[in-house]
Amino acid sequence: MAKNVLDVNNLKMYYFTNKGVVKAVDDLSFTLKKGEVMGLAGESGCGKSSLGFTLMGMPTPPGKIVSGSVKIDGREIVGLPEDVLRKEIRWQKISMIFQGAMNALNPVYTVGYQMIEPLIYHKGMEKEEALDRAQKYLELVGLSSDIVYRYPHELSGGMKQRVIIATALLLEPEVVIADEPTTALDVVVQAQIINLMKKLKKELGLSMIFITHDLSILAEISDKVAIMYAGKIIEIGDSEKIYYEPAHPYTQKLLASIPRLHEDVERLEFIPGQPPNLITPPKGCRFHPRCPYAMQICKEQEPELKEVDKDHYAACWLL
Amino acid sequence: MAEPILKVENLKKYFPIKRGLIGALKGEPPKFVRAVDDISFEVGKQEVFALVGESGCGKTTTGKLVVKLLEPTAGRIYLEGHDVTELKTAEEIKAYRRKVQIIFQDPFSSINPRFRIFDVLEEPLLIHGIGETKAEREELIFKALEMVKITPPEDYVSRFPHMISGGQRQRVAIARALILNPTFIVADEPVSMLDVSIRAEVLELMKELKEKMGVTYLYITHDLSTARYFADYIAVMYLGRVVEMGPAKKVIDNPLHPYTRALLAAVPEPKPERRNIIKELPIRGEVPSAVDIPPGCRFHPRCVYAQMGLCDSKHPQLVEYEHGHFAECHLVGKI
Ligand SMILES: Nc1ncnc2c1ncn2[C@@H]1O[C@H](COP(=O)(O)OP(=O)(O)OP(=O)(O)O)[C@@H](O)[C@H]1O
Ligand SMILES: Nc1ncnc2c1ncn2[C@@H]1O[C@H](COP(=O)(O)OP(=O)(O)OP(=O)(O)O)[C@@H](O)[C@H]1O
Ligand code: SF4
Ligand code: SF4
Ligand SMILES: [Mg+2]
Ligand SMILES: [Mg+2]
Numbered sequence: 001m002a003k004n005v006l007d008v009n010n011l012k013m014y015y016f017t018n019k020g021v022v023k024a025v026d027d028l029s030f031t032l033k034k035g036e037v038m039g040l041a042g043e044s045g046c047g048k049s050s051l052g053f054t055l056m057g058m059p060t061p062p063g064k065i066v067s068g069s070v071k072i073d074g075r076e077i078v079g080l081p082e083d084v085l086r087k088e089i090r091w092q093k094i095s096m097i098f099q100g101a102m103n104a105l106n107p108v109y110t111v112g113y114q115m116i117e118p119l120i121y122h123k124g125m126e127k128e129e130a131l132d133r134a135q136k137y138l139e140l141v142g143l144s145s146d147i148v149y150r151y152p153h154e155l156s157g158g159m160k161q162r163v164i165i166a167t168a169l170l171l172e173p174e175v176v177i178a179d180e181p182t183t184a185l186d187v188v189v190q191a192q193i194i195n196l197m198k199k200l201k202k203e204l205g206l207s208m209i210f211i212t213h214d215l216s217i218l219a220e221i222s223d224k225v226a227i228m229y230a231g232k233i234i235e236i237g238d239s240e241k242i243y244y245e246p247a248h249p250y251t252q253k254l255l256a257s258i259p260r261l262h263e264d265v266e267r268l269e270f271i272p273g274q275p276p277n278l279i280t281p282p283k284g285c286r287f288h289p290r291c292p293y294a295m296q297i298c299k300e301q302e303p304e305l306k307e308v309d310k311d312h313y314a315a316c317w318l319l
Numbered sequence: 320m321a322e323p324i325l326k327v328e329n330l331k332k333y334f335p336i337k338r339g340l341i342g343a344l345k346g347e348p349p350k351f352v353r354a355v356d357d358i359s360f361e362v363g364k365q366e367v368f369a370l371v372g373e374s375g376c377g378k379t380t381t382g383k384l385v386v387k388l389l390e391p392t393a394g395r396i397y398l399e400g401h402d403v404t405e406l407k408t409a410e411e412i413k414a415y416r417r418k419v420q421i422i423f424q425d426p427f428s429s430i431n432p433r434f435r436i437f438d439v440l441e442e443p444l445l446i447h448g449i450g451e452t453k454a455e456r457e458e459l460i461f462k463a464l465e466m467v468k469i470t471p472p473e474d475y476v477s478r479f480p481h482m483i484s485g486g487q488r489q490r491v492a493i494a495r496a497l498i499l500n501p502t503f504i505v506a507d508e509p510v511s512m513l514d515v516s517i518r519a520e521v522l523e524l525m526k527e528l529k530e531k532m533g534v535t536y537l538y539i540t541h542d543l544s545t546a547r548y549f550a551d552y553i554a555v556m557y558l559g560r561v562v563e564m565g566p567a568k569k570v571i572d573n574p575l576h577p578y579t580r581a582l583l584a585a586v587p588e589p590k591p592e593r594r595n596i597i598k599e600l601p602i603r604g605e606v607p608s609a610v611d612i613p614p615g616c617r618f619h620p621r622c623v624y625a626q627m628g629l630c631d632s633k634h635p636q637l638v639e640y641e642h643g644h645f646a647e648c649h650l651v652g653k654i
Contacts, residue, residue: 259544
């Protein structure tokens, strides 16, 4: 059986703002095996990107890891000093394709410069070696190696996203976090990028956390899926289980709200209301104000994740 | 199709591109972005007509032409039999704008952030001189908010846009369009910025309003799944042209044009059992610029069926392959 490359236990990361404490990552536990892709879904603001940044050991200010553990390849990273994280962990053990990164490429530098700058400054690599590496990875993602000399405005959206993916792979990390890597792309380009990620998964044995709010895209690549709601994982399990036997009312509603291309649906389901703010989330089950099945207990006590089936967990009082 | 309420005939919109000084001195011919390049379609009363296609294919430009935010380079638009392109005086245009409303993609920027919800909805009433007293206007505003299920309205009217959710903001944008009791609504990507769960709510609302109020929609989207769900007819655009058009289910389940087939093959579906299979995408490369449009069939550089000698030199005609189902391809029915 494949080993765990990522072990997350009771992880909490809160933003300490002057309006109050935003509990964006609130007691999450999960594991990721070598070569596995875990999809992470949930509505806007539920804490998906916050989890990504936390796993990179770089919560955005005023965020702080409050408690819990993150082991990458067996090594605890919570509590490591910043210089160790920078030298030994970030980008070479775990890397991230940031949400919207392709639009954040600097227009005044060549693609190559932007790819290798961190290797030279943070990792002390020689320029020649770094450039070689950049070219190798550009080819791996289906671009020609002379892209290193081009400027971002000369590239299409799909090409820019490939550059970002190549950059995340440069130091051969164990785990890659891809945060909405296809969201702004047209459907054909989106499918091309998903194909590329499938290929990388297979050829490099890449382990990945794939973040998106779009459950259709997530199904294209995920071996297992975690559904987040208001800072919590409320259901997690193998993809087939999540898509065909969802246990949590929230997951069920999310799936029923997707229009299907080749199926006639009389009416789409939707979830009335909106996700709660994370400073004063509702007591008990955080979903109770929007849940059609809410009972008295849901308003008072928080349900824990329960095993509903082999490797399939959900947090709901109905179960 | 129901009796047509909107007819678009040979519509074109070319945007001039600025030549550099040197280009102008050298006498280079002026260049154009051919955003909409000779399209025709009809929309039946109380139906939903979807325009789909990739970014830059001319969907928004078509929508803006229909609501007269842009003037066409050539072609005609008829609403209820009247030639819209002939409307010239401010008064005629104002009367037209009252009947034909547009909802934009971004609920965050299409509403003035300094207006309270009340003001957002009162503005069109004031412009069109509807409701003599504040009390009369308030009644209309409350009714419009109730229609889009922002209830009770008195809890919302004095809020600013940032004090409501994205889905609610988009519903306010719909209420603003509905308050003038329009016959026709152009909805330009009305749900693409919203979360799936909220997206479904807004789509359901638009569907309900179609039945209750008898509105007709031009629904602009890049999402074929919502088009199939919401629309009666679909037109697929590529580089300024309609390359396929027909009843929504026919276009999705029996696509005729190679481009439509490629788009459909690319649509992700929530079926995890296919996760390790690399998807076949029957299309090459990326969309070329709308300035240098390829000769012959403009899709030929990307088409996997292209026949050189034919497709790269001769422009295909739009043909009706089966009743009401058209495609613009030399090989319709043969591939
Ligand atoms: N630096 C920050 N300071 C304070 N609050 C923050 C910060 N970053 C994020 N948040 C809040 O934390 C919560 C989770 O945000 P996050 O960006 O992780 O959501 P997300 O699930 O990635 O959403 P989206 O789908 O919109 O990208 C939100 O309520 C957000 O407003
Ligand atoms: N005012 C303008 N001046 C010059 N070119 C324009 C103008 N408006 C649009 N275009 C160009 O016309 C073409 C069609 O644009 P349009 O906005 O209609 O596309 P679209 O299908 O709505 O795309 P998207 O899905 O990105 O919204 C594009 O090449 C665009 O760059
Ligand atoms: S715990 Fe209660 S409120 Fe929460 S999802 Fe289950 S039934 Fe609904
Ligand atoms: S006309 Fe030729 S190039 Fe154009 S879509 Fe048809 S087969 Fe392809
Ligand atoms: Mg995010
Ligand atoms: Mg547009």
